[in-house]
Amino acid sequence: MSAQLSHAEKLSFIHDGYIVIKQAVAEDVVNDARKLVQSYLPEHERRLLVPPELATHPDILALFRQSRAADILRSEMGPFPDVVSCQVAVTPAGDTLGGDPSPHVDGSWSGKIPASATEIEPGRGRPRDAARYFGENDDKRGDNDGQLWIDPDRRLSIGSYTALVGVALNDQLLPGCGQLGVLRGMHEPVQACFRRQRAAGGVIGPEGPDWPRIKATPGGRTYCNGLPDTIRELARERAAGAKKIEGWPWPELTPVLLARGDAVIAMHSCPHTPTPNHGREARMNVYFRIRRLRPENPHEGSRRVGHGVNDHPDRGYFGQFLEYPETYDPWQTSIEKMCDHWSEWDGLKSLAVGVDSEGG
Numbered sequence: 604m605s606a607q608l609s610h611a612e613k614l615s616f617i618h619d620g621y622i623v624i625k626q627a628v629a630e631d632v633v634n635d636a637r638k639l640v641q642s643y644l645p646e647h648e649r650r651l652l653v654p655p656e657l658a659t660h661p662d663i664l665a666l667f668r669q670s671r672a673a674d675i676l677r678s679e680m681g682p683f684p685d686v687v688s689c690q691v692a693v694t695p696a697g698d699t700l701g702g703d704p705s706p707h708v709d710g711s712w713s714g715k716i717p718a719s720a721t722e723i724e725p726g727r728g729r730p731r732d733a734a735r736y737f738g739e740n741d742d743k744r745g746d747n748d749g750q751l752w753i754d755p756d757r758r759l760s761i762g763s764y765t766a767l768v769g770v771a772l773n774d775q776l777l778p779g780c781g782q783l784g785v786l787r788g789m790h791e792p793v794q795a796c797f798r799r800q801r802a803a804g805g806v807i808g809p810e811g812p813d814w815p816r817i818k819a820t821p822g823g824r825t826y827c828n829g830l831p832d833t834i835r836e837l838a839r840e841r842a843a844g845a846k847k848i849e850g851w852p853w854p855e856l857t858p859v860l861l862a863r864g865d866a867v868i869a870m871h872s873c874p875h876t877p878t879p880n881h882g883r884e885a886r887m888n889v890y891f892r893i894r895r896l897r898p899e900n901p902h903e904g905s906r907r908v909g910h911g912v913n914d915h916p917d918r919g920y921f922g923q924f925l926e927y928p929e930t931y932d933p934w935q936t937s938i939e940k941m942c943d944h945w946s947e948w949d950g951l952k953s954l955a956v957g958v959d960s961e962g963g
C-alpha cells in the first residue's frame with residue numbers, strides 16, 4: 604500500500620483538517636493490541652484507568668510504529684522523534700460521557716474551576732480569586748496534564764503538536780457508538796484565531812483575545828473553554844441545512860467512521876471530541892500525538908518529553924520546564940507553527956497555499 608496520499612486525498616485533508624486511512628494497521632497487530640487492552644478492562648468499570656505499562660507497551664506502540672499512518676506522516680509531514688507512549692481511550696458501552704460532547708483544541712489546561720459564573724472575570728475568563736485555583740503565581744498544574752502556561756513568560760497558554768493519529772481497535776461505522784467527532788474544516792478558522800491573537804500582541808491560546816479560559820453556559824454551569832469564542836458559532840452556521848445523520852444529534856460535528864484497523868490523522872488545529880457510546884461494545888481507540896522533528900530543539904526524542912502522548916511537548920510530560928539554549932526559543936517556534944500550520948507538512952504546504960486564505 605502507498606505511503607503517500609493520492610492527490611484527491613491530499614486535497615480532502617487540506618480542506619477538512621483530517622483524513623481517514625483505511626486498513627492502516629495489519630490485522631495481527633490490531634488483534635494483539637486489542638487482546639492486551641481487553642485484558643486490562645475491568646468488567647463493570649465505566650472508565651478505564653490506563654496503567655502506564657499499557658501506554659508504553661510495544662504491542663500498543665506498534666499500532667503507530669507499524670502503521671501506514673506513520674509512513675504517510677513521514678512522506679507528507681516529515682521526520683519525527685520516536686513515539687514512546689500514547690493514549691489508550693476506551694469509552695465503555697452505554698457511557699454517555701456526562702452529556703453533550705465538547706469539541707476542543709488539545710493542549711490547554713483543565714483543572715478545578717469556580718462553580719459559579721459570578722466568580723469568573725469576563726474577558727480573560729480567569730477566576731476572580733485566581734490564587735485559589737491557579738496557585739499564588741499561576742503555578743499549579745491542571746488535572747489532565749494540561750498546563751496553565753506553556754512558557755515562563757505567559758504568552759502561550761496552549762500546547763501543540765502537528766498531527767493526532769487515532770487507531771481504531773473496534774468497528775465504529777455506525778454513528779452514535781462513541782466515535783471521535785470533529786469540527787470539519789475548522790482548522791483554518793482556528794489558525795486564523797491564533798494569528799489574530801499574535802497580531803494583537805496578546806496571549807496565544809486561552810486568556811488571549813477572544814478566548815476566555817473559563818466560561819459559563821446560559822444555565823450557569825461553568826466549564827473550561829476549549830475553543831476560541833467564534834469557532835463553535837461558525838461551525839454551527841456552516842452546518843445549518845446539512846443532512847441530518849441518524850443517531851447523531853450534533854450537526855456541527857462530523858463522526859469519524861472507522862473500521863477496526865483504520866486510522867484517522869487530524870491536524871492539531873482541527874477541534875475534536877469523544878462522543879457518547881450508545882453501542883453494545885466498548886469504543887477502543889489509541890491516540891498518538893505526533894510533532895514534526897525540530898532539529899534545533901535539544902530535547903527531541905528525550906523520554907522526559909513523552910513523544911506520542913504529550914500535548915505540550917515544549918515542556919516535559921509532567922509539566923517540568925526544560926532547559927533550552929539561548930539560540931532556540933521553543934515557545935516562539937510553536938507560535939510560528941500554530942500560525943502557519945501547513946509549514947510543518949513538507950508534502951502538502953505548496954498545495955495548501957490556495958486553501959489557506961479560507962480561514963479569514
Ligand SMILES: [Fe+2]
Binds near residue numbers: 707875
Ligand atoms: Fe483532545
